[in-house]
Amino acid sequence: MTYSVPSDISFDVLVEAIKKLDLSQKGELFEILDDLLFDADEATQNPGFLAEIAEARQAYEAGDYLTVQALLNNSLE
Numbered sequence: 001m002t003y004s005v006p007s008d009i010s011f012d013v014l015v016e017a018i019k020k021l022d023l024s025q026k027g028e029l030f031e032i033l034d035d036l037l038f039d040a041d042e043a044t045q046n047p048g049f050l051a052e053i054a055e056a057r058q059a060y061e062a063g064d065y066l067t068v069q070a071l072l073n074n075s076l077e
Helices: 011-019 023-045 047-061 068-076
Strands: none
Touching: none
């Protein structure tokens, strides 16, 4: 089942909507959030991942990057 939520929904409105879910829907939502939080935690605990982020930030600050448009233009040539 696919749901659509406006991107500008407030956190309070989201919480109220969650409160109205039935128990099985809350359980499904819990599993989804648990997976997302686990994945995010795993990523932030990975030293290689953190090093890649630091390297990317340094490259960006130095101006050593391509925009998506430039990348697309280069691949089309």
